[in-house]
Structures are given as C-alpha cells and as structure tokens.
Amino acid sequence: MEIVKRVRPPRGLARLLFRLPVHVYRLGLGRIFGTRMMLLHHTGRVSGLPRRTVVEVVERDPGGYVAASGFGPRADWYRNVRANPDVTLQVGGRTVRATARPLPEAEGGEVMARYGRRHPRAARRLSGLMGFAVDGTEADYRELGRQIPFVRFEPGD
Template sequence: MEMTDRPGPPTGLARVLWRLPILLYRCGLGRLLGHRVMLLTHIGRSSGQPRHAVLEVVEHDRSGYIAASGFGARADWYRNVIAEPDVTIQIAARKLNVTAAPLSAKQGGEVMARYAGERPAAARRLCGLMGFRVDGGVEDYREVGEQVPFVRFTIRGEG
C-alpha cells in the first residue's frame, strides 16, 4: 500500500454532485440508491443543527451498519458523530435510530480486508478516491483500513 495524495472533502461543483443523493432521499427516492448507500442525519457539533451526509454501507449485520470516513477523521460528519453519537440513518425507505461508535484501527483493517474480498473492483476504486495505491493483496487493503476511520452504527430502534 502506498499513500498518494490524500484528497480533502470536495468543493464547488464536485461537492454539489457528491451531495446529490441527499436530494434523492429528501424527495422520497432513497430506495433508488439501494441498500449500499445510507443517509446519515446527525447534529452539527458547533451549530446544533441537523446535518446530512450520504455514505456507502461497507458492511452490515442484524445489529447495525458500518461506514468509512473516506476523507479521514477531519470529515465533518465523522467529527459530528463522535461528538453526538445518537443519530439516524436511512437505507432505502427504512429509517433507523442508531448509535455511532468508531472502530479501532485493527477492526477497520479487518473490515476493509473483507470488503475488498467481496467487492474487489469497488475496493480498488475507493482506495484510489481516498488517496491510496494498492496492489490488490489482502494485506494492502488491511493496511488501508487501519488508516481510515470506520464507524459502526448500532441499531437502537426503528425510527
């Protein structure tokens, strides 16, 4: 694994396009995005106002969902859920009350290794977007996962 240039959060037109799925959710069309995309509603740590982010579901089970902060620990949504972990997610048409908790670096490495095994092409593209060059080996993906913050969203109850 080699770190290339770690990108910052998108700005300008790229930000508008990146946030377009939020509009789909607001229009009641979240189901078009399937079960691999979630709408996160969280509280701004400074403003106290509701904020939204759309994240890829990296892994899920009966107890909750896992997502990665591709822009690292400086991403606003990540900093907000660390400050106020009781949040809401929506996957397709299903809204859930969840509690966010960061995974350890080791846990993140294991999650990324599993993700790469299940979706190799998507994992390679995702690593490129996050500024990592990988050789496609499990250890490379594990190393990336140890450097990217992952968050588990544990279900508290239906929303």
C-alpha cells in the first residue's frame, strides 16, 4: 500500500454534498441510512457551539460504535471529540448519549481489516478517497487502519 496523495476536506459544492446527510437527519429522515451512518452531535473545541456531522459506522459491537476519521487527525469532528468526548449519536431511529474514545493504532488496524472483509468494494473506494492505493489484501487494510484515526463511541447514561 502506498500513499497516493494528501486528501483535504471537501470545499464548495463537494462540501454541500458531503453535508447533505446532516440535513436529511434534520428532516427526521435519518432512518433511511439504517445503522451504517450516524449523526454525531458534538461540541466545537474552540467555539463551544453544538456541531453535527454524519459519519459512517465502520463497526458496531457491544462496546459501542466505531467510526474512522477519513480526513485524518485534522478533521474538525475528530479534533472536537478529542477535546470534548461527551457526544450524542443518532443511529437509525435511536438517539444515544456516548463517550468518544480514540482507538490505539493496532486496534484501528484490526477494525479496518474486518471492515475490508465485510465490505470489500466500499473499503477499496473509501481507501481511494482517503488518498491510499490498496490492493485489497487484509494486510493492506490493517496497515491503512494503523494510519487513520478511529474512535469508539461508548454508550453511557
């Protein structure tokens, strides 16, 4: 696997398209995404204002929901949940309070390898969007998972 390019967050029209799912949730239609996407309610690290971002659920287990910061550690939502880990999630028709916990690199690698097995086409496409060229092997996905930040959202009271 090799890094092809540095991917910057979308701007202009692309940003509007990326933000479209947030508006779908605001209209009360978030259920159409099932449990593959979630609306993350978090707090801005500088402004202290409420923020909303839709992220893909990479993995769901009894410990919570796992998401990857596809734009790396400089993504606003990732930096915000690192600064203020108390969040609220909307997944399917449920709203859950949770705590964000970054995963260690090795665990991120295992999560990405499992994701690659479950969703090979999506994993290959997403890898390309993030600027990585992968050949689809488990070793490639494991290495990719070590290079991008993952967060586990653990449901709380």
